Amino acid sequence: MLKDLLTPQNANVFIGKLGDVLEKAIDKPLGYAINWGRIWSLWPVHIETACCSVEFGAASSPRYDVERFGIIEAFGSLRQCDLIVVQGTITRKMAPRLRLVYDQMPEPKYVIAMGACAITGGLYFDSYNVLPGIDGILPVDVYVPGCPPRPETLIQGCMLLQEKIKRMKARKFV
Amino acid sequence: MIKELPPGLALQKVDERIMTLNVGPQHPGSGHMRIIVQIDGDFIVACDPDPGYVHRGEEKMAEYRNYITNIPHLERPVIHDSCNVLYPYVLGVEELLGIEVPERAKYIRVIASELNRCVYTMYWLAIYGIFLGHSTMFMWPAGDRELLIDLLEKMTGARVTHSHFVPGGVRNDLPPNFEDVCLRQVNYFEKRIKEYAAIFYDNPILIARTANTGVLSREDAIRLGTTGSVLRASGVDYDLRKKEPYDVYEELDFQTNVLKEGDSYARSKIPWLDMMESCRIIRHALQKMPKSGSVRVKLKPNPKGGDDSVYKRVESGRGSLGCYIVSDKKPEPYRVKLSVGSFRNLIALPYLLKGEKLGNMPSVYWSLNYWPVEADR
Amino acid sequence: MSLDSDNELVETISDEQSSITTNPTPVKEIELPKFEKGLADKIVEKFGSRTKVAFVKSNRVRINVSRDDVKEVAEFLRDVLNFDHAESVSGVDYPQDKEIEVVYHLGSYTDSSLSSQILVLATRAQREENPIPGNDSTKLPSLREIFYSVEFHEREVFEMFGVYFQGHPDNRRLLLPEDWADLPPLRKDFAIKGR
Numbered sequence: 001m002l003k004d005l006l007t008p009q010n011a012n013v014f015i016g017k018l019g020d021v022l023e024k025a026i027d028k029p030l031g032y033a034i035n036w037g038r039i040w041s042l043w044p045v046h047i048e049t050a051c052c053s054v055e056f057g058a059a060s061s062p063r064y065d066v067e068r069f070g071i072i073e074a075f076g077s078l079r080q081c082d083l084i085v086v087q088g089t090i091t092r093k094m095a096p097r098l099r100l101v102y103d104q105m106p107e108p109k110y111v112i113a114m115g116a117c118a119i120t121g122g123l124y125f126d127s128y129n130v131l132p133g134i135d136g137i138l139p140v141d142v143y144v145p146g147c148p149p150r151p152e153t154l155i156q157g158c159m160l161l162q163e164k165i166k167r168m169k170a171r172k173f174v
Numbered sequence: 175m176i177k178e179l180p181p182g183l184a185l186q187k188v189d190e191r192i193m194t195l196n197v198g199p200q201h202p203g204s205g206h207m208r209i210i211v212q213i214d215g216d217f218i219v220a221c222d223p224d225p226g227y228v229h230r231g232e233e234k235m236a237e238y239r240n241y242i243t244n245i246p247h248l249e250r251p252v253i254h255d256s257c258n259v260l261y262p263y264v265l266g267v268e269e270l271l272g273i274e275v276p277e278r279a280k281y282i283r284v285i286a287s288e289l290n291r292c293v294y295t296m297y298w299l300a301i302y303g304i305f306l307g308h309s310t311m312f313m314w315p316a317g318d319r320e321l322l323i324d325l326l327e328k329m330t331g332a333r334v335t336h337s338h339f340v341p342g343g344v345r346n347d348l349p350p351n352f353e354d355v356c357l358r359q360v361n362y363f364e365k366r367i368k369e370y371a372a373i374f375y376d377n378p379i380l381i382a383r384t385a386n387t388g389v390l391s392r393e394d395a396i397r398l399g400t401t402g403s404v405l406r407a408s409g410v411d412y413d414l415r416k417k418e419p420y421d422v423y424e425e426l427d428f429q430t431n432v433l434k435e436g437d438s439y440a441r442s443k444i445p446w447l448d449m450m451e452s453c454r455i456i457r458h459a460l461q462k463m464p465k466s467g468s469v470r471v472k473l474k475p476n477p478k479g480g481d482d483s484v485y486k487r488v489e490s491g492r493g494s495l496g497c498y499i500v501s502d503k504k505p506e507p508y509r510v511k512l513s514v515g516s517f518r519n520l521i522a523l524p525y526l527l528k529g530e531k532l533g534n535m536p537s538v539y540w541s542l543n544y545w546p547v548e549a550d551r
Numbered sequence: 552m553s554l555d556s557d558n559e560l561v562e563t564i565s566d567e568q569s570s571i572t573t574n575p576t577p578v579k580e581i582e583l584p585k586f587e588k589g590l591a592d593k594i595v596e597k598f599g600s601r602t603k604v605a606f607v608k609s610n611r612v613r614i615n616v617s618r619d620d621v622k623e624v625a626e627f628l629r630d631v632l633n634f635d636h637a638e639s640v641s642g643v644d645y646p647q648d649k650e651i652e653v654v655y656h657l658g659s660y661t662d663s664s665l666s667s668q669i670l671v672l673a674t675r676a677q678r679e680e681n682p683i684p685g686n687d688s689t690k691l692p693s694l695r696e697i698f699y700s701v702e703f704h705e706r707e708v709f710e711m712f713g714v715y716f717q718g719h720p721d722n723r724r725l726l727l728p729e730d731w732a733d734l735p736p737l738r739k740d741f742a743i744k745g746r
Binding site: 046047058093128150 | 199200201202205206226227228229230231234235238246247250251252253254297300301312313316317319320333334335547
């Protein structure tokens with residue numbers, strides 16, 4: 001029966017179909033495993049853009065210790081990073097650099113907008129040199145409000161991002 | 175492709191021997207600024223600091239807000255030193271409006287600004303540790319500064335952005351039982367920072383890395399107009415709390431710390447010694463403070479200044495911090511200019527880095543007690 | 552402090568509301584502080600009517616000079632009166648006078664009698680309606696050769712007000728973005744959005 005179906009003309013198609021079936025079967029557990037790995041090793045880029053970096057620094061201090069949630073302190077090259085925490089005001093001089101940094105990061109990458117300035121411009125809504133929020137240049141995953149947000153708020157934002165990653169598609173080409 | 179990029183991002187031609195390096199704004203050793211260094215082998219030939227990545231136009235915005243609504247956003251340049259950065263502005267507005275501040279408020283201001291100086295210096299020290307690859311020196315100060323942040327939170331209600339000083343006094347009186355808690359915490363804090371000598375300041379590796387690097391002589395420190403810890407590390411005894419005492423610093427007992435060496439090590443040690451003096455000031459101020467009394471003079475809504483200009487300055491964590499206010503009989507100031515310590519110390523950076531090894535750049539740069547957000551305003 | 556004293560505080564504040572209100576100009580003759588008066592007199596003695604003493608307050612003396620004399624006066628301040636560094640250089644725009652004022656705040660580290668003094672040296676440059684920074688008549692002589700510390704401050708004034716400092720070695724942009732093509736932002740006719 002199977003032999004009749006498998007002719008040299010349609011062998012490629014058949015194996016392709018078989019692969020699809022197999023992939024559908026293991027896709028869910030595989031995606032879960034991949035996402036699980038991503039959740040617990042988020043590497044933020046070391047880019048400070050304004051004063052919220054003080055509270056970002058405090059979040060990795062011994063009292064708040066964001067590392068226990070899998071957010072590793074910001075060191076190293078941006079080519080191994082997958083999270084960019086935009087720490088406050090983005091000025092017109094910084095905006096092209098921020099986009100340049102984002103473009104150099106490998107996929108998958110996530111963006112947290114930290115502080116009122118990164119969300120809407122905040123206190124500097126009418127300044128001549130400040131962007132009204134970063135949504136115009138980066139796709140934001142989680143907004144963390146506050147001026148500046150307390151470290152607890154930042155930690156909560158990171159946990160929301162982890163929840164979001166859990167429900168994301170692990171691979172794009174399925 | 176190169177033509178499309180903005181001028182600062184365009185690629186430069188590489189010389190045969192001299193190489194140009196862009197350090198920052200995305201770099202663990204730069205903060206929010208870019209330092210363009212030209213190196214010959216391992217030695218820096220020329221350095222051109224490029225600040226302005228956090229230039230938010232505070233001075234322009236201050237012309238559109240009245241004297242009271244200016245308070246929260248004029249403290250944003252240095253949020254972890256927000257009492258000190260607001261201090262000269264508040265003093266200036268008081269002089270413009272002719273307000274006399276109650277005695278108790280003056281003491282509360284001094285206590286708050288000294289606590290804030292410690293909070294600032296601890297953050298600076300934590301980052302200095304990181305710049306030198308000393309992770310313990312990040313963890314210890316970053317953890318210990320939370321103690322004082324707790325105190326300030328109790329006092330003002332906010333973790334870092336206090337907006338506590340207003341023209342005419344402070345916003346609120348001290349919470350009940352504050353004096354005892356403050357004394358206990360400050361005593362513990364002082365005991366704790368003395369332990370830093372063992373792991374950081376007497377550490378032979380640190381001394382080997384920072385001693386005799388980036389030496390600024392006394393004459394040059396004066397000529398370049400540096401301020402604060404940079405100036406005092408070069409042997410000039412100049413502290414505004416002594417030289418032009420504001421509020422109640424005249425009546426308090428403390429001394430200024432001066433070192434002669436002028437290298438990165440001396441510059442990193444002065445703020446640490448200053449913190450111990452701050453603890454002394456706080457203890458003395460708690461003792462001398464009037465136990466009760468008013469803390470704020472009520473202002474008229476929308477106060478107006480005369481046709482006048484004032485220049486007030488205080489000693490902040492980064493040195494002398496001046497505020498120049500021009501008023502023109504309107505509720506809004508005509509012009510507000512912050513003359514900040516970071517910006518004044520920046521001029522020393524190209525001077526110090528010339529001839530230095532590239533590996534010493536982060537330690538020299540951060541020893542200038544530089545906070546980029548403040549310099550850019 | 553107990554909770555009772557909080558109530559007390561509220562009362563004292565409301566009491567004071569009636570008594571202590573802001574009195575904008577205290578009407579009394581203040582005699583000029585001696586040391587500062589002496590400083591101002593020395594300058595007037597040397598330059599006569601070319602300088603104008605705007606005010607003498609405690610620890611602050613302000614003199615206004617014209618743009619042609621500013622270098623000479625600054626040299627005198629450094630060599631004779633021992634002012635050795637500039638604390639800040641700020642521009643103030645006066646569109647109604649068609650002038651931009653540049654204010655130098657000078658201090659001294661070496662002379663201990665001057666350590667609490669700030670000498671305010673103000674000069675004015677011509678202002679153009681349509682500025683082309685660097686290529687119009689808004690120019691002043693640079694004080695960098697006299698006070699080295701004004702270097703970055705003058706660069707800032709150049710980009711924020713368009714005042715070109717003649718003789719400054721490095722009149723580049725400092726804080727603003729490289730592609731800034733608008734008016735110098737701190738001029739009064741540059742309006743920020745929504746205002």
